[in-house]
Each structure stands twice: as structure tokens, then as C-alpha cells.
Amino acid sequence: MLEFGFLPGGPGRTIIASWEAPPSQRGKLDSQRVVSIGDAYLGTQAWYNEARSSKPQTFAAAPAQDPTASSGSCDFCRWRELTAEDAWGRVENEHALTASNLFKYCQPAHGLVLFRRHDPLAFSAPELAGALAAASEWLRQAARAHPGAHHPLLLWNCLPRAGASQFHGHMQVALSQVPFPAELRLEAATRRYEGEAGAGRGGYLVGVRRAHAAAGLLRRHGPPGHGAWCYAALAPTKDAELVLHARSLACPALAALLFAALRALIDGLVVTAFNTAAINMRLDGAANGADSPVIVRLVSRGRGAASDVGALEVACLHACLDWTR
Numbered sequence: 277m278l279e280f281g282f283l284p285g286g287p288g289r290t291i292i293a294s295w296e297a298p299p300s301q302r303g304k305l306d307s308q309r310v311v312s313i314g315d316a317y318l319g320t321q322a323w324y325n326e327a328r329s330s331k332p333q334t335f336a337a338a339p340a341q342d343p344t345a346s347s348g349s350c351d352f353c354r355w356r357e358l359t360a361e362d363a364w365g366r367v368e369n370e371h372a373l374t375a376s377n378l379f380k381y382c383q384p385a386h387g388l389v390l391f392r393r394h395d396p397l398a399f400s401a402p403e404l405a406g407a408l409a410a411a412s413e414w415l416r417q418a419a420r421a422h423p424g425a426h427h428p429l430l431l432w433n434c435l436p437r438a439g440a441s442q443f444h445g446h447m448q449v450a451l452s453q454v455p456f457p458a459e460l461r462l463e464a465a466t467r468r469y470e471g472e473a474g475a476g477r478g479g480y481l482v483g484v485r486r487a488h489a490a491a492g493l494l495r496r497h498g499p500p501g502h503g504a505w506c507y508a509a510l511a512p513t514k515d516a517e518l519v520l521h522a523r524s525l526a527c528p529a530l531a532a533l534l535f536a537a538l539r540a541l542i543d544g545l546v547v548t549a550f551n552t553a554a555i556n557m558r559l560d561g562a563a564n565g566a567d568s569p570v571i572v573r574l575v576s577r578g579r580g581a582a583s584d585v586g587a588l589e590v591a592c593l594h595a596c597l598d599w600t601r
Contacts, residue, residue: 311325396435
């Protein structure tokens with residue numbers, strides 16, 4: 277069961293009550309049941325929460341512009357009234373703040389990191405660093421509240437083509453009791469690499485960086501021991517995929533590299549939607565080692581009207597790279 281520390285009252289409670297929830301979920305947003313189903317052999321995983329079917333959508337069509345601009349009805353701009361707190365409260369800094377996700381799919385903890393700036397594509401370097409810092413602190417507090425959960429995740433779906441249901445810039449943070457499929461695949465790849473390459477090679481992810489450096493695709497930023505790496509993936513899962521490695525989610529070098537990568541996509545390639553995800557974060561506040569860093573993946577979701585995902589990606593787990601979409 278998932279629980280909230282605080283749900284908004286007054287106008288916020290009225291708006292939440294007006295959403296068309298499934299009959300079994302009406303009046304039960306304070307406590308929700310999530311079903312998790314996994315295949316232990318394939319490493320696939322699915323989550324189901326009936327309450328998510330009532331999640332509000334600000335994109336009635338497929339807008340190119342802010343659908344809340346004329347009405348001023350952005351839920352996340354009115355976060356004090358219209359968002360919930362986690363049991364441990366909010367994390368706030370100059371550029372970002374956290375909220376509990378009203379429509380959860382991960383247990384025991386699933387939250388939001390909201391940019392204070394409304395426009396999801398207009399973030400600055402300090403604003404991105406502030407959002408990552410808030411996410412890192414939320415994960416630390418969630419882990420302290422749920423000591424049996426050891427698997428953190430950060431997601432950033434920017435605009436509806438990338439899966440966002442709200443225009444306002446925001447990330448998702450989650451803490452799971454079971455490993456995510458990406459973690460399982462990484463563990464399997466690491467074991468296979470160590471078995472085939474032998475000891476003394478520095479680990480699978482060190483080998484990945486070595487291969488991309490040999491191809492001229494790796495860039496490093498920051499001082500020794502506190503730096504981060506970024507490379508254009510040789511075998512991408514989607515268009516324009518960039519992968520970043522860092523010692524922590526709040527690492528300044530990671531924020532600087534991710535900002536540069538995102539601005540290159542948005543300003544240089546006129547990308548209007550993207551997905552970003554981070555795994556492998558430590559929850560004890562210590563830095564990751566170079567052979568087991570935080571891994572951040574960034575993919576473009578294009579700029580066209582046609583979908584950029586088809587049966588090849590969905591059924592075959594194979595990327596079809598087509599920059600025209």
C-alpha cells in the first residue's frame with residue numbers, strides 16, 4: 277500500500293475529488309495499491325495502479341504550445357494548493373522542490389521534482405543543478421524512511437511526446453523494493469564481461485568508456501575524483517542517445533555535462549521532447565566508484581508529428597534510428 281504524508285485541502289482537495297476516478301478508487305487517493313509483476317528470467321517488469329487511469333491530462337490534443345498559458349491553471353505552479361507532501365515533507369531549494377506523486381506506480385516511494393520555472397525547455401544550468409540536488413536529497417530521505425528499499429530511479433519525461441502529462445517542467449523520483457530491469461541487465465552484463473575479460477580490466481562500465489574513447493566519442497569534465505563522463509552511444513536505444521557516468525546524482529560535473537547535452541539537443545537540433553533516466557545511485561551519501569557510477573541516459577524524442585516508437589522498439593527491443601521523426 278502507498279500512503280501520503282499530506283494531501284492538499286481546500287481548492288486542491290476539491291479539484292482532486294473532481295477527477296473521474298475508477299469506482300474502486302474514488303475517495304481513496306490517500307492510500308493506493310500497486311501491483312508489480314516481473315519475469316525473473318527475462319528481467320521484464322510491469323506496474324499497475326488503477327488510480328493512474330484518472331490522472332489529469334493537460335494535453336487534450338497534441339499541442340506545440342503551453343495548453344495552460346491562457347487559463348493560468350498549471351497544477352505545478354500552484355504546488356502549495358495542488359500537490360501532496362511525502363511523509364517526511366518537501367525538499368526545497370532556490371530552483372526546485374519536491375512533491376509526492378498522487379498517481380504512483382512504484383512502491384514504497386514515488387515523488388516529483390518540480391522546477392520553479394514553468395517552461396520545461398527554458399531551464400538554466402543552475403536550475404538543472406538545483407533539480408538534481410533536490411532529487412538526490414529526496415532519494416536520501418526516502419531511503420531513510422524506507423530502509424528495506426534499495427533501488428532508486430530518476431525519470432524526466434519532457435513534454436507529451438516523451439510521456440509527460442503536465443507541461444510544467446518536472447522529474448519523477450522513485451524508490452523500489454525490487455531491482456529495476458535496467459539494473460538486472462547491468463548486473464548480468466557486468467558478470468559476463470568479468471567472466472570473459474578477466475580480472476584487472478576495471479569492470480564493464482570502465483570497458484564501455486574505454487571503447488567509446490577509442491572511437492572518439494567520450495568526453496570528461498571536472499577534476500579528478502569528482503568528474504563525470506559523457507559519450508554518444510555506439511549502440512543507442514533511441515535517436516541521439518547520450519550516456520553520462522558520474523560519482524553522484526548531485527555531482528556538479530554531471531549537472532554541467534547534462535545541461536550542455538540538453539541545450540545542444542534543444543537549441544542546436546531543435547528537439548522539442550526528450551527522455552532522461554538515472555540509475556545506480558547510492559543512498560548512503562557516499563560517492564560511487566569509477567567502475568560502478570551513476571548512469572544517466574538521455575534520448576531525443578524528435579520533433580515531428582509521427583510517432584518515433586513502433587513495433588521494432590516495442591516488441592523486438594531494437595532501436596530504429598530515424599532522425600526525421
